[in-house]
Amino acid sequence: MKKLLIPFYIIVAVTALAGCQKELERTNVNPNEPTVVQPDYLLSNGIKSNVDTYWGNDATMETSLLYVQYWAKIQYPDPDRYIPATTNIQTVWNNFYAQGIQDFTTLAQLGDSLHNPNYKAVATIMRAWIFQQLTDLYGDIPYTQAANIEKYLTPVYDSQRTVYRGLLADLKGAAQIISPSDNAIIGDVLLSGNMNSWKKFANGLRSRIALRIADRDPAAAKAVFTELAAEGNFFLTDKDTDVKLNYLASPNQNPVGRNRETRNDYRISKTVVDKLKALNDPRLSIYAALPTEPGSTNYVGVTNGLSADSASRLGFTKTSDVGAAFTATQAPAWLFTYAEQLFILAEAAQRNLISGNAADLYQQAIRASFKQYGITGKPVDDYLAQASVVYDATNYKKSIGEQKWLALFSEGLEAFAEWRRLDYPQLTPAYTGALQGKMPLRLTYPSSEQALNGNNYKAAVARQGADLLTTKVWFDIY
Incomplete structure (x- = not known):
């Protein structure tokens, strides 16, 4: 067989070119653009961008705030008639996955590599909070294979039951690794690095999810509250600050305030x-x-x-x-409040998931909601004394549902989930609604999923039901 002879000058030239390329790579490194992401920057940006999505146009102003009838449209009313724009549906999905799940997955990995469990805990808690918003809105979603595009280019959709169970485990694990006395974190624009507050937020989310699954799986819900009790019921108290993002002046203003700058x-x-x-x-x-x-x-x-x-x-x-x-430009965005925690505990007591006086916890929850806006004393006493407000144990879903709906005002996503779960208040569908007298019960999946993840999308629809606004998600059984 004839050998292929490569001229020596070609070998020299290729070797030289390779050396030049390496030298160019070393020379063309910008010292002002670090290649390793800093955890504090990732944390700050992750919190801000995802709270913007939660509080912003697509997930709230054009959808959930209208569906639970906190807001209404006086112009361009199609979204208020249950005709959402495809961009609204797509943007919520894209932002929460690309700016949320991916970023906080990276931050959790950084926490491991930096040997700082507090970064990992915070990242896990925020990641769980985002997954909860996604599954509440859409139903079955990519969860176990999410944020791992190198391995799972087309992630499977997990059932909502699987997602909630996974989030409960994630949050429990995050609470356990929190170290309040050392491993300080920076970049925390939500809770100022207070790790006890982060643990209370994690436990609050665990109790929230426990009630989400209570109608479907009461034993699992009971187990969550039993675990929390064994851990000392480390929840928000009246001395704690609510979990909220305090917005600043432009360009870091409240998304609603930004919206009001150009339209109304x-x-x-x-x-x-x-x-x-x-x-x-x-x-x-x-x-x-x-x-x-x-x-x-x-x-x-x-x-x-x-x-x-x-x-x-x-x-x-x-x-x-x-x-x-x-x-207002600097109006805060609430993610979890002391009032909500008390409403959760009131319902848990009524359902015998915890020991406690449901009526008393219900009254405390209303007082906490009023105090959130600086209202205390006699006006609250007079309010609670009304027959229409007094707790009714025979129809606790009505008492808690209506008052929780009022307390969650402006938290469109959480209010939308709780309205579907409790079925109170009993809302009248939009006057010229496009759903034949029905109301939205979820968002449809974005069209990109049908095109790019078609097989898994079809499997989810076959399991969950038609991809319509009126299809109930797993937790919504009544």
Whole structure:
């Protein structure tokens, strides 16, 4: 066989070129662009970007806040008629997976490599919080194979039951590795590096998820509360700060405030205004703004799902916008509050998942919600004394459901999940809704999943039900 002879000068040239390439790589390194991500930057950006998604246009203003009838549209009403834009559905999915799950997975890995368990714990807690939002909204989702694109380019969809069970284990593990006395973290714009607060947030999410699964799997829900009790019931107290992101001036302003800088096509819903008025609820003046029409003294909500011409005829100046507590540039974004924790414990006591007085915890929850907005004393006492507010153990879902709905005002995603689970308040579908008299019960999967992850998408739909707004998710059984 004839040998192939390569001229020596070609060998020399190739060797030289290889050496030049290596030298160029060394020369063209920008010292101002680190190749290893810093955990503090990743943590700060991860919190801010994902809370923006949670509190922003796609997941709240154009969807969940309308579905639970906190807000209504006075212009461009299609979303309020249950016709969401495909971009809204796609953006929530993309942002939570790409800016959330991926970033916090990376941060958890950094926590391991840096031998700092607190970074890993915080990353795991935030990752679990995002997964909870995703499964609450869509149902079955990629979970066990998510954020591992090198191995799973087309991740399978896990059942919602599997996701919730996994999140409970993740949160329990995160709480166990938290070290409050050492391993300080920086970049924490949510809880200022207070690891006890992070542990309470993790436990609060565990208790929240336990109630999510309680109708389907009461034994598993009971086990979660038993574990939490064995760990000392380390929850938020009235001395703690709620889990919230305090926004700053532009460009780090509240997404709702940013929205109001260029448009104003939202109003407070007539549904919530009517309820607040019926209960003589002093939070009305906080949740809603008076119409800007000179001499206006009455709060005026807008009916959800009006046609475009009907909504516009109401007039911008004659109807109430949402209050400044939620629309101001520096208004905070709440992720978990002491009031919510108490509502959870009240329901858990009623269901015999914990020991305790449900009626007393229910009253404490309402007091905590009022205190969140600076209302204390006699106005709260008078409110609680009303027959329409007094706790009804024979229909606890109504008592807790209606008051929790009022307390979660502006937390559209959590309120949407709790309304579906508790079935209170009993809302009337949008006036000209596009779902034949029904209301949305989930978001549909983004079209990109059908194109890029088709087989797993089809398997999820076959298991869960038709990919429609009206298909119930696993936890929603009533």
